[in-house]
Amino acid sequence: MFIDQEKCSGCGICLPYCPAGAIKLVGKKAVVDRELCLECGNCGRKQVVRCPKDAFVEEPGLYEGVRAVRKFFSDPATTHKVTRIPGRGTEEVKTNDVTGRVRRGEIGLALEMGRPCLGTSMQEVQRVTMALAAHGVVFEENNPLTHLMSDRKTGAISTEYLKEKVVSVIIEFTDRAERLPLLLETIRKVARELDTVFSLDLIACFEDDGSLPVLETLNQLGMKPRPNAKINLGIGRPPAPLYREGGPCR
Ligand code: SF4
Ligand code: SF4
Incomplete structure (x- = not known):
């Protein structure tokens, strides 16, 4: 601007x-x-x-160059070019009913880095993605951050973007539930090196009896989550698990 x-x-x-x-x-x-x-x-x-x-x-050509990263991750009124999703360019797991990103036996993790008045830099984001990639994390395809990486296996972000600063970025991936302690420990370690804030979202599926096995794991780790739920009645017709492998998820 x-x-x-x-x-x-x-x-x-x-x-x-x-x-x-x-x-x-x-x-x-x-x-x-x-x-x-x-x-x-x-x-x-x-x-x-x-x-x-x-x-x-507005700067001419803003939506085309490297600086477009600032726009797409900072202005909620923009729609990301690759994912075609507004906001920070990802549906997160709010629409898990239809996308089926996270299924039983899996966990979805989302790190929302930066906030208005503080923001974050792609250099900081890369610290986190590289720490996670070292443990074989596979980053969410339908998230614009993944498309800024030069190497998804190492979590490296293309060098031309590393000097860019933004309001907020979401790092997302799905993994096996038994890897939760390892992944949380990795996030805890790298968090000490960060000069910004982040919130950590953990997404899991209920069992038929209404239990949520991931809560027991968190309990053993001494972590008290703040439960949050969003129910989009009717949005998942037919529910994603009916036509995806991996068992039902509610
Ligand atoms: S509000 Fe407009 S006119 Fe006033 S200082 Fe800002 S840019 Fe200038
Ligand atoms: S950060 Fe936002 S509000 Fe501040 S000058 Fe840039 S576009 Fe305007």
């Missing part, structure tokens, strides 16, 4: 709206620090910032 210097009156209205602190007053004009700007688009939303001079302008 940049500010048309001819139009800007230097009123300062826009300054508090930038989650990255990228808008500054220099003399009597506001300017965007290109290095800090995450291309989240917040300042350009007329109904939010109400710049009296309509001075915000």
Whole structure:
């Protein structure tokens, strides 16, 4: 994003709206620090910032170059080019009813790295992906981050993206349930090296009797999860397990 210097009156209205602190007053004009700007688009939303001079302008070609990574992982109004999914470019497992990503005997893990006002860098994200890849993790195909990797087996992200900063990235994968302790320990270790925040989502399937075996594993590890559930009644018709191998998952 940049500010048309001819139009800007230097009123300062826009300054508090930038989650990255990228808008500054220099003399009597506001300017965007290109290095800090995450291309989240917040300042350009007329109904939010109400710049009296309509001075915000999106960089030409923003959706094509390396910098497009900032846009796709920071502006919830964009739709990712590869996955065709808005937001951060992944359905996560909210639609597991129809995608059947996670089935019985498996766990889905999602690390949501960065938040507004803090963000994260692709360098940090790579620390996590490489630590996980060392244990043979297979990253989710339908997630844009996976498509930025130069080597999915090592978790390495293509070098041209490593200097990019974004609001938030989701690292996702599905694995066998018995590997949960190893994977959580790996995440715990690498978390100490990170200069950002993340939340860890663990997705699992109930058994017919209503039990959730993964809870016992967490108990043994001394971890207390905060249960969360989302039920999309009717969205999974027919339910994914009916036409996928691996047994029913509810
Ligand atoms: S709100 Fe508009 S006119 Fe006011 S400082 Fe920001 S860019 Fe300039
Ligand atoms: S696009 Fe987002 S990060 Fe960039 S200047 Fe505007 S509000 Fe700040």
